Amino acid sequence: MNIKPLGDRVVIKPIEAEEVVGGIVLPGTAKEKPQQGEVVAVGTGEYIDGKKVELEVKVGDKVIYSKYAGTEVKLDGQEYLILKQSDILAILN
Amino acid sequence: MNIKPLGDRVVIKPIEAEEVVGGIVLPGTAKEKPQQGEVVAVGTGEYIDGKKVELEVKVGDKVIYSKYAGTEVKLDGQEYLILKQSDILAILN
Amino acid sequence: MNIKPLGDRVVIKPIEAEEVVGGIVLPGTAKEKPQQGEVVAVGTGEYIDGKKVELEVKVGDKVIYSKYAGTEVKLDGQEYLILKQSDILAILN
Amino acid sequence: MNIKPLGDRVVIKPIEAEEVVGGIVLPGTAKEKPQQGEVVAVGTGEYIDGKKVELEVKVGDKVIYSKYAGTEVKLDGQEYLILKQSDILAILN
Amino acid sequence: MNIKPLGDRVVIKPIEAEEVVGGIVLPGTAKEKPQQGEVVAVGTGEYIDGKKVELEVKVGDKVIYSKYAGTEVKLDGQEYLILKQSDILAILN
Amino acid sequence: MNIKPLGDRVVIKPIEAEEVVGGIVLPGTAKEKPQQGEVVAVGTGEYIDGKKVELEVKVGDKVIYSKYAGTEVKLDGQEYLILKQSDILAILN
């Protein structure tokens, strides 16, 4: 992966609905729609009260994130999403 | 439970009105409508002035939370809610 | 009382106008309307610059609070209000 | 006085225009209109970077405050105003 | 001067256009219009990260301030302005 | 380069679409559109809780940034962009 997100940002490879992990299906609701993806790159961490803290998510984690968060980029024909760790809701094991 | 919420987030299994805990009934009002649920997963804690602090709620707690808070997810046919601990109003014993 | 508010929240039992404490009557004004109640449960405290600090109000205190603050809940047929201590204006002795 | 304001709040007894202190008359302007009153109760202080700090105003001080600040209460037939110290502009000696 | 501003507030005696100091004339523009005055009273200082810090302006300083800042008061027939030090742009020597 | 950005700002030389680095093509979407460029000057760093911290990006880095961020300047016939490091999403290696 030749992309390095800054600070508390991560790069996500979105997972299509038909290859959903762990039996989770995300229903269409009037609420904020979460989506799933795999973390492919993480930033160097975030500053919390002056101390640099590693991100909680690691490369390879399957995660649920807020649909309207982040910025889409296309790398070697594949679409990715760059978002902040705070836009990630949970890790799926 | 194969879902791990991040930071100060928790996963709630909502409780239907007909199985309400402890005799509490939440009336329909013009105000923010609270709802009840059971905590099924908690995040690793929140940073407060640079120190990681464990969440107050534990797995198994019955809680009241703000209706419009959080994000719904469906796991193995059951609906859950991922929200921040600050959207939880109280624990019912 | 089988309800435990989180953090800096308190549970208030509202006092009806005809049983007002200490001769205080709250006039109808165009301003924010305060109301009176009795504290029936208090949270574990609030974090202030990284230190947990006990709430100023205690169970049994008669308080004046902002009318539109908080969330109403009904417990065993009695209505209560869950609000943050910062929505409480004063204690009546 | 049987009312104790919380934290950085104070209780003010407004002074009518015809009993104005120290020759100050507050003209009607298009700007925020200040008003005068006497402090009758003060809170326990405010937290500033984790340390509790006493309020600058004392009981008995004549003060100028912003007109639209605070909440009116009526105690034993007298109207009072509960507001935050930060809504007080100056002390009149 | 029998008026003591609170905290980081100062009392200004506005200077009329025809008695402008140091040759500065403030043109009418579509931008925020500054005005000149003399400091007649200063507050006890402001809290910056928990430490009380004296104000930079002193009684007697001629200052330029933002036109729409502050609150007008009339004392012994003279109009004054109470504003925060942060609304003062510069001192004229 | 005779331009020195202040604090946490950097100067970017935008890269045209036809000379895109590393095979990344940024699709036109309804979302915030990122763009690519090369860092040609960096500020002295940013203050994080009172400590000056060097920027993560270096001169020569290829970066993706938010399209609507920053301010365009023209230097010796070449267009540059001055933006804050926080508007840079990722470094391309």
Next chain:
Amino acid sequence: MNIKPLGDRVVIKPIEAEEVVGGIVLPGTAKEKPQQGEVVAVGTGEYIDGKKVELEVKVGDKVIYSKYAGTEVKLDGQEYLILKQSDILAILN
């Protein structure tokens, strides 16, 4: 120069377009339009986490600043601009 800006403010003497420094021409764009000027006075510094920090810009620096920032004043027939250092984008060497 008989004007002393407060805190993190600086006084700028704008440079007309026809006397632009270093070959930089600032194009008219739909974006925030930067402008050039020379620093003629600087404030005493800004507080960053309780410590007073000198400003980065010095008297004599040629700077690019945001067009709509600051307040215009006229001193001895010359127009100046008082703005905060954070409204300065870069120093031109």
